[in-house]
Amino acid sequence: MSDFLVALQFLSRLPSPIRRPISLEEMGRSIVWFPLVGLVLGALVAGLDRLLEPVLARPARDALAVWAMVALTGALHLDGLVDACDGLLAFKPPEVRLAIMHESHAGGFGAAAALALLLLKFAAVGGLPPHLRPIGLLLAPALGRWAIVYGYTRYPYARSEPGVSLALKQAAVPWRFALATATAGGACLAVLGPPGLLLLLLALLLATLAAGYVLSRIPGMTGDTHGAVAEGVETLTLVALPLVAASAGFVP
Amino acid sequence: MSFLVALQFLTRLPSPIRHEITVEEMGRSAAWFPAVGLLLGLILAALDLLLRLALPPAVVDVLLLVALLALTGALHMDGLMDTCDGIFSFKPPERRLEIMRDSRVGSFGVVGAASVLLVQFGALQSLPLGPYGGLEGTPLTQRAAALVLAPLLARWAMVYATVAFPLARASGLGAMLRQHTGRRELVLATLTALVVALAVGRLAGLAAFLVALTTTWLGARYVMTKIPGLTGDVYGAINEVVFAVVLLAWPLLLRVLPWLP
Numbered sequence: 001m002s003d004f005l006v007a008l009q010f011l012s013r014l015p016s017p018i019r020r021p022i023s024l025e026e027m028g029r030s031i032v033w034f035p036l037v038g039l040v041l042g043a044l045v046a047g048l049d050r051l052l053e054p055v056l057a058r059p060a061r062d063a064l065a066v067w068a069m070v071a072l073t074g075a076l077h078l079d080g081l082v083d084a085c086d087g088l089l090a091f092k093p094p095e096v097r098l099a100i101m102h103e104s105h106a107g108g109f110g111a112a113a114a115l116a117l118l119l120l121k122f123a124a125v126g127g128l129p130p131h132l133r134p135i136g137l138l139l140a141p142a143l144g145r146w147a148i149v150y151g152y153t154r155y156p157y158a159r160s161e162p163g164v165s166l167a168l169k170q171a172a173v174p175w176r177f178a179l180a181t182a183t184a185g186g187a188c189l190a191v192l193g194p195p196g197l198l199l200l201l202l203a204l205l206l207a208t209l210a211a212g213y214v215l216s217r218i219p220g221m222t223g224d225t226h227g228a229v230a231e232g233v234e235t236l237t238l239v240a241l242p243l244v245a246a247s248a249g250f251v252p
Numbered sequence: 253m254s255f256l257v258a259l260q261f262l263t264r265l266p267s268p269i270r271h272e273i274t275v276e277e278m279g280r281s282a283a284w285f286p287a288v289g290l291l292l293g294l295i296l297a298a299l300d301l302l303l304r305l306a307l308p309p310a311v312v313d314v315l316l317l318v319a320l321l322a323l324t325g326a327l328h329m330d331g332l333m334d335t336c337d338g339i340f341s342f343k344p345p346e347r348r349l350e351i352m353r354d355s356r357v358g359s360f361g362v363v364g365a366a367s368v369l370l371v372q373f374g375a376l377q378s379l380p381l382g383p384y385g386g387l388e389g390t391p392l393t394q395r396a397a398a399l400v401l402a403p404l405l406a407r408w409a410m411v412y413a414t415v416a417f418p419l420a421r422a423s424g425l426g427a428m429l430r431q432h433t434g435r436r437e438l439v440l441a442t443l444t445a446l447v448v449a450l451a452v453g454r455l456a457g458l459a460a461f462l463v464a465l466t467t468t469w470l471g472a473r474y475v476m477t478k479i480p481g482l483t484g485d486v487y488g489a490i491n492e493v494v495f496a497v498v499l500l501a502w503p504l505l506l507r508v509l510p511w512l513p
Contacts, residue, residue, distance in 0.1 A: 108330030
């Protein structure tokens with residue numbers, strides 16, 4: 001329970017009941033709960049969306065749902081996307097790319113990528129038919145955070161200085177990945193039945209391709225690139241959900 | 253050959269050129285900018301046909317913009333952001349130019365890019381889907397015609413802005429280009445743009461060309477009230493704005509103008 005609260009505090013801006021300093025080791029262990037935190041955040045967004053349904057027009061709720069995810073996470077992963085794009089796309093040698101990622105300023109690549117991603121999420125949420133809407137809002141954050149666990153477990157980490165990311169990397173062992181996968185996969189199965197696992201497969205595919213690209217540009221993954229992958233997987237889930245549901249003849 | 257130089261400069265498409273490109277080659281390649289725009293437009297139109305089979309219209313529209321950003325490596329959007337940061341800052345002109353050179357993005361830049369991207373999205377959303385008059389039996393719809401014409405005219409606009417307006421400073425990518433981009437390149441670029449605009453859009457295509465011309469002229473004049481001349485960043489900003497304005501104007505042009513069979 002305590003580890004779950006640590007994960008919740010790390011990944012969201014929700015008020016946390018933890019009143020003591022958190023050790024790096026606890027932070028690392030909490031990785032197993034990332035998909036569950038995603039489900040909690042997704043449920044909050046879906047609930048908010050449902051509450052607003054009688055009062056707001058759909059495009060306004062689309063935008064609010066996208067905004068709610070940014071606000072709940074304090075733009076944690078979006079910030080990662082900005083930094084990752086600035087670093088990865090820079091016309092510089094790999095060491096400099098890593099240094100650029102460390103900078104807190106946004107550059108042109110990062111800003112353009114973040115804007116395009118937000119617009120794509122907005123359009124994708126708007127494209128969800130009503131019966132799939134809560135499902136998409138619930139599952140996208142869970143799969144996005146599952147992709148983070150997958151990335152930490154499978155791929156090398158680029159930096160050596162101690163910190164949260166290194167602690168997460170050290171704690172990302174197969175049994176924790178298996179539990180995280182069971183959480184995310186279980187949620188997909190529970191909500192959509194067997195076709196839900198297609199979403200997990202798509203998340204796996206995108207996370208693998210993205211990591212392959214990152215590793216071609218810098219020697220390992222970083223917290224920023226994991227965040228960027230999470231944003232990408234969230235968006236892909238929202239875009240692909242209607243196709244997955246249709247291909248399986250899903251009727252609620 | 254010069255076309256390949258332009259392609260390598262304006263896009264992230266894999267290039268067959270293996271030697272170091274000289275500044276002169278780069279400047280001369282401006283004659284081919286509209287041809288590169290045509291290629292980008294054809295890619296967009298093809299992608300549009302494909303994506304529409306599976307995805308909702310709004311998602312397709314954003315994906316087209318994402319594709320364009322990816323194909324160009326956000327080259328022009330980056331220029332737009334730097335331009336906004338510079339010209340809207342409450343600083344003396346020399347300081348504005350310095351700000352434009354800074355690779356970091358400020359709030360004016362983010363707001364500028366967000367607004368332009370949103371207008372591009374809105375404009376794509378309102379493109380008419382009907383068949384194109386006089387060209388029935390071809391896959392060319394009113395929407396596809398705009399998707400081909402807008403990137404082309406946007407890249408022509410950069411050539412026009414380069415040749416017709418003074419530079420703000422003597423160094424930088426824009427300055428290097430301009431040395432070797434002259435009347436000859438502008439004439440060739442304009443011929444390409446006009447021929448394609450007439451072939452694809454007939455009379456409405458010609459009108460779209462005039463819209464691009466006017467937008468560029470107004471935009472460049474406006475920038476010159478803020479800084480003493482244009483820069484490479486401004487050329488990129490003009491590209492993004494002309495792309496948005498041509499898309500916005502297209503439904504109106506089709507309604508107002510008859511087109512020749």
